[in-house]
Each structure stands twice: as structure tokens, then as C-alpha cells.
Amino acid sequence: MTWLRSAFQDELDGVTATLVGLSSLVSDAISKATHALLTANLSEAEAVIAADDRVDDIQHELDARIIDIIARQQPVASDLRALVTALRMSADLERMGDMAHHIAKITRLRHPGAAVPSELLLTIEEMGKVARTISDKVGGIINSRDIDKALEVERDDDEMDKLHRKLFTTLLDPKWPHGIETAIDITLIGRYYERYADHAVSVARRVYFQVTGKFSK
């Protein structure tokens, strides 16, 4: 059975590698989407929108592969749970790609204007940085199964929530000089960054649970 077991391990490693690759693609997407948003850069926004198809394709291929592994190898207990968890992680990562895509679409919609007024540039830039940090960490965690790093992601998410609240405080300032359209854009943009971070936290929690058998929160 040794060679069989080892072939299975190779397949699991392949799944992990693809998940790490997906997290790197969405990290890249959120960085570029943020840069495009802050600089009203249409071609960069278009590139983010186009690149999301690749994330979707990889996710579909990965899901089919995972189901095929389950069917052929008939894993039980922790191996089966690892594969089901991988299916859920791939769904989270695909959704993170969608959030970057949504942000890029707002950039495109407002071009040649800018969706983000100058007084919010720094906050959004910070949200983009936190988002990228979180998904970079998540890629590392999927690979290393480092549970201390997995807990760190919760703190990064608290930072994102703080920035999200700051966004609303600025919008609700009675002196807010911009109109309703900008308020709608900022509300949606804020929601997309927050959801991006939520999905990253969800991936980190799944790793934590797999390693420890306990919930991190």
C-alpha cells in the first residue's frame, strides 16, 4: 500500500499547491484593483477584470480534480475532511477574486472620473494593503499550516473592520462635500474589501480547524 498512499499524498500536495497559486492570483488582483481604483487607471482595471476568468477556470478545474480524487481514492476520516475543506477554500478564494473584479468594475464605470474622492484615498489605500497582506498570509498558511499565522489573520481582519468604520465616519461627516453617487460607490467598495477579508479569514479558520480540531473563534 505504500506507493498508493504516497500517490494519494502527491495528489493532496497538488491540491494544496493549486490553492496557494489561487491565493497568489487573488492577492495580485486586489493589489492591482486597488491601484487602478486610486489612480483611475482604466487599462489596469480592465486587466483585473480579464484576469478573473483565469481564477474561475482554475477553481473549476481544481474542484473537478478534488471530486475525482475522492471518487478514485475513497479517502475517509481526516483525508476526506482535508479534501472537502479544500473545496471550500477554493470557493472562498474564487469569491475573493470576484471582489477584486467588482472593485475594478467600479473604476471602469467612473472612468475617466475617479470613484474615490481625495479625502478617502489614504483609507482605501490602507484597505488595499491590509487585503493584500491577508491573502499573502493565507497563501503561506495553506502551505505551512502554521496556526499562529492563522490567528494573526483575525487581527488583520479587525484592522480591516476599523478602516471600514473610518470610511463610514468620513461619509457621514455633515461636511461631506460629495454627492450620493460617490457615497453609493464608497459603500459598495467598502463592502467588497470587507468581504475579501472575511473570505480570507474563513480560509485561515479552516486551516486552523484542520490542524487543531478546534474552532479559532
Add this chain to the structure above:
Amino acid sequence: MTWLRSAFQDELDGVTATLVGLSSLVSDAISKATHALLTANLSEAEAVIAADDRVDDIQHELDARIIDIIARQQPVASDLRALVTALRMSADLERMGDMAHHIAKITRLRHPGAAVPSELLLTIEEMGKVARTISDKVGGIINSRDIDKALEVERDDDEMDKLHRKLFTTLLDPKWPHGIETAIDITLIGRYYERYADHAVSVARRVYFQVTGKFSK
């Protein structure tokens, strides 16, 4: 093998019944969340918020049961795909419950004020009705595997998108008399109804794919 096969079929039927039950719970939640929102009814909003825990519990129990069935029965081909699809449907339905929960939280936040100004009551009421119609249909489709009904859900979703656009048109009217806070609330509320319908469409598409082996769109 007949009795084994039939025990497996019983388990699959049990999974289907739980999914139908979940869809009925979220239908109920979105109806009550809408009513609470339109009437600024705090106790009804609190009830929706509390009831979401039950949806989450049922989903967790269902997911554990599905993984246990896969481990014990080691299904292949279409049976395995049906179980993996059930896992995804339960995630969609749980998320629909979250959307009702989010709407109820806005009602609670603004109480005793009303989150929705009078000129938008009818549009939101309509969105709530479409949401309920969609999830009621989805419950029926999970049970009957009726692919014509599954296609109908796509049209209901188009109706939801139309209402969503109408919401933005009203917000962007230069004569919009309400402030930024109301615009933020309405933007988020609109997004929650839209996502509720998106997840319902996702369930309908999964049924369609399972029955026909083709994508509906």
C-alpha cells in the same frame, strides 16, 4: 446489494429533505426581515436575527452528515457529485439566511426610526416578494428536480436586478431629499436582496446541472 443501495438512497433523500427545510427557513426569514424593515418593527427584526442561529446549526449538522455519508458509502460518479452539490447548496442557503439577518440588523440599528424612506417602500416590498418567490421555488426545485422551474428562477432574478436598478435611480434623483446615511442603508439593503437572489439562482443552476449535465447559462 439492493438493501445497501436503498439505505444510501434513504440517506440522500434525507439530505434533500433537510435542504428543502433550509430553503423554507430562509424564505420565512426574508419575508419577516422585509416586513420588519418596512414597518420598523424591532421585535420582528430581533426574531429574524435569533432565528439565523438555527439555520447555521442545521447547515453545520447537514454538512457533517454529508461528509459522513461520503466516508461510509464511498459513492462514485453521480452519487458523489450529488452529495458534493448538496454541500454547495447548503452553503448557498446558509448565506441567504445571512442576508435576511443583515437586513434585520439594519432595521434594529435604525429603530425607532425607519431605514427605508416612504418613496422606496414599494420597491423594497417588491424586492422582498421576489426574494421570497425565488426561495420558495428553489425549495420546490430541490425536491422535484424540475428543470423548467429552475430556468424560471433566472427570470425572477432579472426582475430582482430591475428592482435593484430602480433603487439606484431613486437614490440618484437630484431631488433625493434624504441624506447620506439613508443612501448608505439603501445601498447595502439593495445589495443584500440582490445577493439573496444570486444564491438562490446558484442553487437552481446546480439542480439544473445535476439533472441535465449542462449549464443553464
